[in-house]
Each structure stands twice: as C-alpha cells, then as structure tokens.
Amino acid sequence: MAIGFISSVRAAGLDIAQDVSVIGFDGIDFSDYVEPRLTTFRQPRRELGTVGAGLLIRAMAGEPIAPDAMQQRLPVALQIGASTCAVPESDVKEEVLF
Secondary structure, three states, X not given: OHHHHHHHHHHOOOOEOOOEOOEEEEOOHHHHHOOOOOEEEEOXXXXXXXXXXXXXXXXXXXXXXXXXXXXXXXXXXXXOOOOOOOOOXXXXXXOOOO
C-alpha cells in the first residue's frame, strides 16, 4: 500500500519526503527497490510463521489456547529509507510520547 501511495503522491506532483513522508509496515523485500527507498518497519517473518504454525498445530491437536497466546507481540525493526524526513522544528506543535 505504501508503494502504491508513493506512486499516487508523485502523480499529484508532490515530492516524497519533502511534501509527504511515507512509512510502510511489513518490510517486504521489494521496498528496498522503490525510489525513494521506503522507510519501513520490518517484521520477524520467520518468528511470525513459527508462532502461527505452533498455535495452529496446538489448535488442531485440540489443546486449549489461552486468549493472551493469540495476542503475542513480536519485535519489529525500523529501517530508515529516503521516503521520510524530519519535521522542521518550526512545524512541531507538541511533543508526542509513546
């Protein structure tokens, strides 16, 4: 979706990063080849598959699965590309805390 959005932003005559920052999520390999290179959050795909397959196998075996087991959080890694830039200090209205 982020890659398609970059295309739409360019078609509207805007500059990626300077006019509109774009961040993807998933970290698909193709994001490395988009111009400008997409800033994205990379997910641990192997771990996602391992956790998902483990839950599926347990469910197929008839084991009870606690609801919190279905909502596991796995780490993501931010990969900075050229599709984002810093907000000028003059445009910062308030501090955002996570």
